[in-house]
Amino acid sequence: MKILIIGGGFAGCASARILSRHKQFKIDLVEQSKFLGAGVRTQFYGGHPYTFGPRHFLTHNKDVFNYLNKIVPMRSCADHQFITYVEKDNQFYNYPMHMDDIKKMPDKKKIYSELKKKNISKIKNSKNMEDYWINSVGKTLYNKTIKNYNKKMWLVNDNKIIDTFNWSPKGATIKSGPRAAWDKAISAYPKKENGYNDFFDKLNKKKIKIYTNSKIKVSNIRKKTFFINGKMKKYDIVITSISPDFFFNYKHGQLKFIGRDFHKIVLPVKEAFPKNVYFLYYANKERFTRLVEYKKFTKHKSKTTLIGMEIPSKNGKHYPLPFKKEIKRAQKYLKSFPEWYFSIGRAGTYRYEVDIDDCIEQALEIEKIVLNKKYETALPLKKWWKYG
Numbered sequence: 001m002k003i004l005i006i007g008g009g010f011a012g013c014a015s016a017r018i019l020s021r022h023k024q025f026k027i028d029l030v031e032q033s034k035f036l037g038a039g040v041r042t043q044f045y046g047g048h049p050y051t052f053g054p055r056h057f058l059t060h061n062k063d064v065f066n067y068l069n070k071i072v073p074m075r076s077c078a079d080h081q082f083i084t085y086v087e088k089d090n091q092f093y094n095y096p097m098h099m100d101d102i103k104k105m106p107d108k109k110k111i112y113s114e115l116k117k118k119n120i121s122k123i124k125n126s127k128n129m130e131d132y133w134i135n136s137v138g139k140t141l142y143n144k145t146i147k148n149y150n151k152k153m154w155l156v157n158d159n160k161i162i163d164t165f166n167w168s169p170k171g172a173t174i175k176s177g178p179r180a181a182w183d184k185a186i187s188a189y190p191k192k193e194n195g196y197n198d199f200f201d202k203l204n205k206k207k208i209k210i211y212t213n214s215k216i217k218v219s220n221i222r223k224k225t226f227f228i229n230g231k232m233k234k235y236d237i238v239i240t241s242i243s244p245d246f247f248f249n250y251k252h253g254q255l256k257f258i259g260r261d262f263h264k265i266v267l268p269v270k271e272a273f274p275k276n277v278y279f280l281y282y283a284n285k286e287r288f289t290r291l292v293e294y295k296k297f298t299k300h301k302s303k304t305t306l307i308g309m310e311i312p313s314k315n316g317k318h319y320p321l322p323f324k325k326e327i328k329r330a331q332k333y334l335k336s337f338p339e340w341y342f343s344i345g346r347a348g349t350y351r352y353e354v355d356i357d358d359c360i361e362q363a364l365e366i367e368k369i370v371l372n373k374k375y376e377t378a379l380p381l382k383k384w385w386k387y388g
């Protein structure tokens with residue numbers, strides 16, 4: 001059986017790895033850039049290892065962790081803390097925010113009184129992101145911790161434009177008591193300085209033909225024929241992790257994404273962030289959303305420290321937009337795929353919530369479906385394509 005995998009990021013490489021465990025499959029993996037791994041690939045700056053953004057491994061799924069840990073031995077980061085800077089108070093608070101943080105706020109009385117007015121049915125009937133968070137946490141907390149973060153994250157002038165909000169925007173949720181779901185997740189990062197790179201570089205080359213720096217073109221979607229670097233090839237199964245509009249000549253319009261500009265800064269100090277603080281969110285009008293101190297993850301030894309700064313931009317397809325209109329557009333494309341196509345990963349499912357662990361979970365799910373030959377519906381990975 002011939003399998004085509006399009007996109008050599010985490011999702012594509014996980015699928016290639018997992019399916020190459022079976023002798024009946026011959027796999028072609030096509031990647032447009034010069035290397036595999038996309039933003040999860042570790043690179044070096046001033047001797048410091050870094051990735052494009054944190055790429056911290058967090059999962060509740062032990063099988064997924066065990067799978068990765070065998071290939072890329074992981075170190076626990078269970079001590080990790082994230083904090084968020086709130087300019088109005090000139091203070092750092094926990095991220096996700098905790099009820100204990102409110103105690104430290106100068107306007108706590110107002111916040112408590114707004115929190116008391118919380119009304120579940122109002123929250124459920126919220127029409128947009130702004131409405132949702134004001135109904136959930138009150139106007140005071142919304143204005144100083146959520147409003148500006150979301151506007152810069154999604155490059156919008158008004159959070160009322162964001163009409164899906166059943167997920168947690170960064171810096172927003174308020175936890176109380178022991179932060180069970182959050183604290184119970186397995187939190188880890190690769191032990192080796194080269195990070196996750198062995199996951200991409202040590203693929204079984206006898207079973208997987210890797211085409212990097214390569215161009216792919218659809219010849220006939222139903223027949224599963226494609227041009228790779230101008231040469232036509234036919235497949236039995238296609239796994240794609242790229243934006244699905246590509247396959248249909250953008251006939252319902254191009255899917256919109258937010259990208260990221262990324263800056264690296266070396267500081268002349270051994271460590272810049274407080275102990276156990278791996279990254280910082282910024283909830284205000286500064287253009288960046290997050291700073292990462294890579295040493296915290298990599299344990300790299302140096303007299304200097306490397307900080308990564310992320311700025312939302314139009315460069316790249318990193319974040320699918322949480323707009324109903326765009327999600328509907330994505331679903332139109334996803335529903336149009338013929339049988340034995342799997343559209344996975346973050347861009348492939350058009351789901352912002354898809355992280356590294358989900359890419360592995362999806363690849364393991366495809367393995368089961370393919371081995372059982374139980375393909376029944378045009379939407380095989382239903383869990384990932386359902387929007388609440």
Ligand SMILES: Cc1cc2nc3c(=O)[nH]c(=O)nc-3n(C[C@H](O)[C@H](O)[C@H](O)COP(=O)(O)OP(=O)(O)OC[C@H]3O[C@@H](n4cnc5c(N)ncnc54)[C@H](O)[C@@H]3O)c2cc1C
Pocket residue numbers: 006007008009010011012030031032033036037038039040052053054055056057058214215216241242243246260310318319344345346347348354355356357359
């Ligand atoms: C800044 C940032 C920080 C993140 N931090 C974390 C984190 O801390 N923890 C976590 O779990 N997750 C994190 N994530 C999310 C997680 O890393 C991604 O969800 C995951 O890596 C997505 O993998 P993917 O294979 O779906 O997509 P990608 O990594 O985008 O890979 C897709 C690949 O397809 C290639 N491609 C695109 N078009 C074509 C084409 N036409 N032909 C051939 N190839 C093509 C691209 O070059 C790319 O290599 C982060 C994401 C970002 C953007």
